[in-house]
Amino acid sequence: NAGVMQNPRHLVRRRGQEARLRCSxxxxxxxxxxxxxxxxxxxxxxVYLQKENIIDESGMPxxxxxxxxxxxxxxxxxxxxVVRGDSAAYFCASSARVDRFEAFxxxxxxxxxx
Amino acid sequence: xxxxxxxxxxxxxxxxxxxxxxxxxxxxxxxxxLFWYKQPPSGELVFLIRRNSFDEQNxxxxxxxxxxxxxxxxxxxTITASQVVDSAVYFCAxxxxxxxxxxxxxxxxxxxxxxx
Numbered sequence: 608n609a610g611v612m613q614n615p616r617h618l619v620r621r622r623g624q625e626a627r628l629r630c631s632x633x634x635x636x637x638x639x640x641x642x643x644x645x646x647x648x649x650x651x652x653x654v655y656l657q658k659e660n661i662i663d664e665s666g667m668p669x670x671x672x673x674x675x676x677x678x679x680x681x682x683x684x685x686x687x688x689v690v691r692g693d694s695a696a697y698f699c700a701s702s703a704r705v706d707r708f709e710a711f712x713x714x715x716x717x718x719x720x721x
Numbered sequence: 722x723x724x725x726x727x728x729x730x731x732x733x734x735x736x737x738x739x740x741x742x743x744x745x746x747x748x749x750x751x752x753x754x755l756f757w758y759k760q761p762p763s764g765e766l767v768f769l770i771r772r773n774s775f776d777e778q779n780x781x782x783x784x785x786x787x788x789x790x791x792x793x794x795x796x797x798x799t800i801t802a803s804q805v806v807d808s809a810v811y812f813c814a815x816x817x818x819x820x821x822x823x824x825x826x827x828x829x830x831x832x833x834x835x836x837x
Contacts, residue, residue, distance in 0.1 A: 649827025
């Protein structure tokens with residue numbers, strides 16, 4: 608769904624660098640969800656954020672990964688000190704209500720760690 | 722525990738053939754949602770359908786149809802008169818409850834190749 612915007616579409620980082628992925632939700636949506644798709648696999652839930660709050664981070668790796676959704680601006684998924692295993696496609700989705708998941712994802716950011 | 726099984730890893734058909742992609746799910750919840758997505762070679766995720774557990778009606782949308790059977794915990798997807806543009810990886814997914822409906826569990830996907 609073109610309404611959820613992610614950038615960049617492709618990101619290349621060297622091992623040890625930081626990666627910042629951005630997700631702008633659909634207009635009027637205050638709930639954002641991040642998913643990761645490892646090569647040849649289905650998507651896996653990472654984190655759910657509402658404006659300025661992390662609501663559910665049960666799928667986030669314990670180290671090096673963080674997410675935020677500030678009052679103004681896009682949601683950011685940050686990966687510090689990237690390793691080859693972080694190479695994946697990262698998708699986000701948004702909704703106006705938590706009990707009404709819209710099911711539309713952005714076009715994704717493909718992270719390649721070299 | 723939740724689980725989605727797409728037993729068909731890869732399917733190859735000739736254009737205009739009908740093809741059915743299988744999806745079997747496991748859940749202990751009575752309220753749940755089932756989804757199908759298409760992921761073409763370009764990589765984006767295209768939403769196809771969401772169905773809640775209380776609606777067992779089959780659905781048809783153009784050449785696409787879905788057969789939801791609670792008795793067998795299956796939500797199969799059929800493409801009629803397949804076309805080359807249908808070539809993609811198709812994912813079935815499940816989520817439970819209203820307030821955790823954002824937490825989708827995806828199957829491993831079925832790669833469909835439609836040959837001209």
